[in-house]
Amino acid sequence: MSRVHAYCTRNIHRKISIDEMAKAAGYSRYHFCRLFRKCHGIPPMEFVLGLKLKMAKRLxxxxxxxxxxVAQRCGFDNTSYFCKVFRKEYGVSPGQFQEASPAPGI
Structure with missing residues (x-):
């Protein structure tokens, strides 16, 4: 599964499919999904979304x-969708998060 994590990190800027992740891991789609959920406790696409949102916070x-x-750099085609999932995960909009965060170096 470390190959999958590396693949997702390298390709965080675009849409990543389950088929691509399965190929990177060397498994069929079905087997990959079962193993991934067993190993991580969440579905593969939820994992990818989490990586994208963590990257968004950093940016x-x-x-x-x-x-x-930020939405574009994290592979979201739709800024509204990005804002929706960001707010759902962190409880504030990306703009509110950015305003409340201290500037680097302070």
Whole structure:
């Protein structure tokens, strides 16, 4: 599964499919999904979403980018969807998170 994590990290800027993840791991889609859930306790796409949202947090704090740019860099085609899943995960919008975060170096 470490190959899958590395693959997802390298490709965080675009959409990642279960088929691509299964191929990176060397398993069929079905077998990969079963093993992944058993190993991580969550479905593969939930894992990918978590990686994307963690990356978004880092970009919002460290790069001080606009929300739209952060969404694009994290592989979200739709900024509204990005804002929705960010708020669901962290309880605040990306903009509110960015405003509440201290600037780097302070």
């Amino acid at each position: 919002l704090i460290l790069e001080n980018l606009e929300v739209k740019e």
